Amino acid sequence: MTQRRNFNLAGLAAGLILAAGPALSQGFPSKPVTLQVPFAPGGTTDIIGRVMSEPLGKALGQNVIVLNRAGGGGVVGAQELARATPDGHYIGVATVSTTAANPAINPKIPYDTINDFTPIMNIAATPNVIAVHPSFPAKDLKAFIAEVKKNPGKYSYASSGTGGIGHLQTELFKSLTGTFITHIPYRGAGPALNDTIGGQVPIIFDNLPSALPHILAGRLVALAVAAPARVAALPNVPTFKEAGLEPVNRMAYYGLIGPKGLPADVVSKIHAAASEALKDPAVRKRIEDTGSIVVGNSPSEFAAQIKTEFGVYKEVVAKQKLKLD
Known part of the structure; x- marks a missing residue:
């Protein structure tokens, strides 16, 4: 009898654990969201992150707080993002430098640009x-x-x-x-x-x-x-x-990414919120005032773009025999 009771309790616990994943993602966001910018304040990456933060938070129903994590040409922030809990409450702004150019030339980059992130949307591109x-x-x-x-x-x-x-x-x-x-x-x-x-x-x-x-x-x-x-x-x-x-003829991009393993419904919620933010003419104007072009593509399109840019610059590094100084 005791053995059966223990088995039932174990089965119940397992069921609760399995149910917890979807339940957690369905409750997203349950607290303020951090939007990490992997560069110092003042640059185009920071400007676009800050322009998006308020309308993104409004669409999500939680504050979105911009956090600057500069260093290593964006590598420090990107590494921290790759290690974050994949629940949607810590996301970041991706650039060509952090997801393509730097990883292409630096064999010691502490993350895999293709497999350690979940692309959400390319917000804008700059000539x-x-x-x-x-x-x-x-x-x-x-x-x-x-x-x-x-x-x-x-x-x-x-x-x-x-x-x-x-x-x-x-x-x-x-x-x-x-x-x-x-x-x-x-x-x-x-x-x-x-x-x-x-x-x-x-x-x-x-x-x-x-x-x-x-x-x-x-x-x-x-x-x-x-x-x-x-x-x-x-x-x-x-x-x-x-x-x-x-x-x-390649532009710099500024997109939203999360750590790998971000649940699909969380990706969908953040993407929908970002799309809603980009419908605001005032938001679009502030982005365009930086000299950028609003993009707003899908997660799969942004993933393909990152993969393409990384491949292009890997080839450049090999052909030109480039090394870190």
């Missing part, structure tokens, strides 16, 4: 631009390529750091054009931009939002943009696709 100091002898892309081909190793380019999108996108450009330009890595996009404007380095591949004011003021000359179409503010600057370099 990138290749620009030169006004003193550079070429003022358009065709003349630029001819100049650097004629003088291999003479010119250098600035980037936000080894493994960032500016670095690997320029290396992709170099591999397709057969050019050699020396890489000068900086500790952030700001210092790289400042030295290019100052003439210490003649070339930069940068995020358009930060470079645009200097281009419009004549402190930099834009040669080509990585965007689906010409940028309204730079109508005379072609896209890389127009220039016959379509593989370089």
Whole structure:
């Protein structure tokens, strides 16, 4: 009799445990949600995270608190996110640097970019631009390529750091054009931009939002943009696709991800809340004011995008024989 009672109790306990998973996810969110930004405050990633936090919280019915976890070009924050409890209460903003460029060049990255995260949505994408100091002898892309081909190793380019999108996108450009330009890595996009404007380095591949004011003021000359179409503010600057370099026509993305194992219904709730937030014209305008394009795709589409970007930059690293400095 005792044995039967123990067996029944064990069966009841097992049933309760099995039922707990769906019950927990159905109750999501049961407390405030942390939205981690893997970079310092002030950059495009942080701006988009903060723009989304309030309307996302409103749609979810809980506060969404932005938490900055900077370090290692986004690696510190991404690693922390990968280790978080997969219940939806700790999610993060993913970028090309954290999910593609850095993992492609750094074999010691402490996470698997494809298998350690659950993609939810690509919120927005930002064009990138290749620009030169006004003193550079070429003022358009065709003349630029001819100049650097004629003088291999003479010119250098600035980037936000080894493994960032500016670095690997320029290396992709170099591999397709057969050019050699020396890489000068900086500790952030700001210092790289400042030295290019100052003439210490003649070339930069940068995020358009930060470079645009200097281009419009004549402190930099834009040669080509990585965007689906010409940028309204730079109508005379072609896209890389127009220039016959379509593989370089890649934008930076800012998406929502969670740790691996995030329940499908939680993913669905967060995705629906983010979609609702992006319907607000004020939210869309604030995102577009950064120079970004609102995307709002599906979890499977974002997963495929991350996989594609990672593959592209892995190939660039192999072809260009790139290593961490």
